[in-house]
Amino acid sequence: MFTKSEAIYDAIYSTMKDYAKEAEQIHALIQQYKQSAGNRLLDIACGTGGHLPFLQEHYSVEGLDLDEQMLAIARQRNPGVIFHHADMIDFALGRQFDAIICMFSSIGYVKTVPRLYQTLQTMRRHLLPGGVVIIEPWLTPQRFKPGHIGTVFVNEPDLKIARMNTTEVEDGISIMDFHYLVATPQGIEHFTERHEMGLFTHEEYMSAFRASELDAVFDEAPDKLMGRGLYIGVLR
Numbered sequence: 001m002f003t004k005s006e007a008i009y010d011a012i013y014s015t016m017k018d019y020a021k022e023a024e025q026i027h028a029l030i031q032q033y034k035q036s037a038g039n040r041l042l043d044i045a046c047g048t049g050g051h052l053p054f055l056q057e058h059y060s061v062e063g064l065d066l067d068e069q070m071l072a073i074a075r076q077r078n079p080g081v082i083f084h085h086a087d088m089i090d091f092a093l094g095r096q097f098d099a100i101i102c103m104f105s106s107i108g109y110v111k112t113v114p115r116l117y118q119t120l121q122t123m124r125r126h127l128l129p130g131g132v133v134i135i136e137p138w139l140t141p142q143r144f145k146p147g148h149i150g151t152v153f154v155n156e157p158d159l160k161i162a163r164m165n166t167t168e169v170e171d172g173i174s175i176m177d178f179h180y181l182v183a184t185p186q187g188i189e190h191f192t193e194r195h196e197m198g199l200f201t202h203e204e205y206m207s208a209f210r211a212s213e214l215d216a217v218f219d220e221a222p223d224k225l226m227g228r229g230l231y232i233g234v235l236r
Helices: 006-013 019-035 067-077 106-110 113-125 202-211
Strands: 042-043 060-065 084-085 096-104 125-134 150-156 159-170 174-184 188-196 215-217 230-236
Touching: 006 042, 006 067, 006 159, 019 096, 019 125, 042 202, 067 084, 106 113, 106 188, 113 125, 113 188, 113 202, 150 174, 202 215, 202 230
Parallel strands: 042 060, 042 096, 060 084, 096 125
Antiparallel strands: 125 230, 150 159, 159 174, 174 188, 215 230
């Protein structure tokens, strides 16, 4: 995952994400679907915690991520917020929430359908009756395009970044090899990362929700977040 690029993660994704706007969209969906009375929210695969300052206006928030360096940035950004170092597949926090979110296609990192099912069951165990789970999916097999070349550029006074990647598919896993060229006043650095994410079908997502006793809908939501749609499940 982001094993080498944590320090520049926010600089890269600030070029394509508006966390304040996204947080308001997430809040509106939670209020539309949530039936529990509380306001405890868990952000799974929270990364550097970009949504949490805005969601904290409405909820008692906590974050969870597998990357310690990401969590270090999140803690600095969100003093006083509880963060958990754990895997989304099998975490056990010993308490339940009114809303659980997993944004920016992070669910793809579980890679396989059995692990997708396990992840949804883990989320369900941490959800209060009437609580809501919202997942922003990764691309489906039909939408992912092998051979696509991606580029992102950052042009700040003391930071220049060029990130380029190629794409391929192997055994149902999308593979993206990212190459970073990073320039600061201290010099120029080049490094690579490989990201592997499972390509799940719509029916596989819906079946995972149903198997976890969550009443699910798919909101295509082309105008929300990254435009990949949102899976929303409620625990009856």
